[in-house]
Amino acid sequence: MITLEHVSKTYRLPDGQLEAVKDVSLHVEKGTVHGIIGASGAGKSTLLRMMNALELPDHGKITVIGRELTTLPEAELRKLRQSIGMIFQQFHLLNNRTVSGNVSVPLELAGAARRERAERVRECLRFVGLPDKAKQYPSALSGGQKQRVAIARALANRPDVLLCDEPTSALDPRTTAEILEVLMHIRDTLGVTIVIVTHEMEVVKSICDTVSVMENGKLSDTFRMQQRRGAADMSAFTMSYREQLLGETEGRHD
Numbered sequence: 001m002i003t004l005e006h007v008s009k010t011y012r013l014p015d016g017q018l019e020a021v022k023d024v025s026l027h028v029e030k031g032t033v034h035g036i037i038g039a040s041g042a043g044k045s046t047l048l049r050m051m052n053a054l055e056l057p058d059h060g061k062i063t064v065i066g067r068e069l070t071t072l073p074e075a076e077l078r079k080l081r082q083s084i085g086m087i088f089q090q091f092h093l094l095n096n097r098t099v100s101g102n103v104s105v106p107l108e109l110a111g112a113a114r115r116e117r118a119e120r121v122r123e124c125l126r127f128v129g130l131p132d133k134a135k136q137y138p139s140a141l142s143g144g145q146k147q148r149v150a151i152a153r154a155l156a157n158r159p160d161v162l163l164c165d166e167p168t169s170a171l172d173p174r175t176t177a178e179i180l181e182v183l184m185h186i187r188d189t190l191g192v193t194i195v196i197v198t199h200e201m202e203v204v205k206s207i208c209d210t211v212s213v214m215e216n217g218k219l220s221d222t223f224r225m226q227q228r229r230g231a232a233d234m235s236a237f238t239m240s241y242r243e244q245l246l247g248e249t250e251g252r253h254d
């Protein structure tokens with residue numbers, strides 16, 4: 001569903017350049033949740049943003065839903081982006097539009113008719129459990145409710161892929177668990193392929209089928225979560241992400 005082949009990205013800065021992503025290759029299978037975990041500045045968000053061409057790589061090939069993003073003309077890229085939803089840590093809702101208005105935005109951009117939009121907005125708000133908030137403005141909602149609205153907006157155009165950039169980092173543990181439930185429901189009932197960038201181990205443990213670890217712009221490890229065994233009795237400071245998540249060190253999955 002998503003394939004990256006030898007992808008690199010360098011940012012040009014006033015005083016030099018910064019290699020944010022270095023020669024990354026990765027395959028995410030259809031209908032799975034793939035986690036990208038790693039320290040701050042490792043390049044996780046940059047990698048995610050390249051999966052819908054919000055950032056373009058300097059080198060390498062990115063294929064999403066069978067289309068090579070790196071060679072698509074802008075008009076086709078815009079169309080393909082309708083099949084790739086995205087949610088963010090800070091929700092990015094429009095404060096001057098109601099909940100319904102926010103969910104309606106991608107449908108308006110896609111040229112959907114008013115009646116079809118209204119029906120789809122209702123469906124999406126029901127899906128995320130907020131049918132009664134349609135007429136509220138974002139300022140009247142809790143963080144968890146705002147993220148549900150952002151998820152409803154991301155689902156409006158029936159995407160095949162959902163990209164999540166630290167979706168629970170601004171939320172408390174209980175609300176985090178609720179949002180992760182919604183994401184699992186999306187994978188299980190809609191078959192959407194989900195990529196989730198996080199620095200929270202618990203998020204990966206709860207919902208990821210496969211995981212990549214990013215360090216200094218490179219993928220240092222990729223593995224499946226069902227290889228999980230007993231928790232190792234080691235300090236989190238000396239254990240690799242793989243050991244902390246799986247309690248073992250074998251079984252590389254590329």
Ligand SMILES: Nc1ncnc2c1ncn2[C@@H]1O[C@H](COP(=O)(O)OP(=O)(O)OP(=O)(O)O)[C@@H](O)[C@H]1O
Binds near residue numbers: 013
């Ligand atoms: N638009 C940009 N211009 C210049 N440098 C950037 C830009 N975006 C990111 N960077 C730099 O690239 C590196 C990787 O950043 P990125 O946000 O991808 O990492 P991250 O792992 O997602 O970090 P965090 O968890 O803190 O969000 C960092 O050093 C960052 O400062």
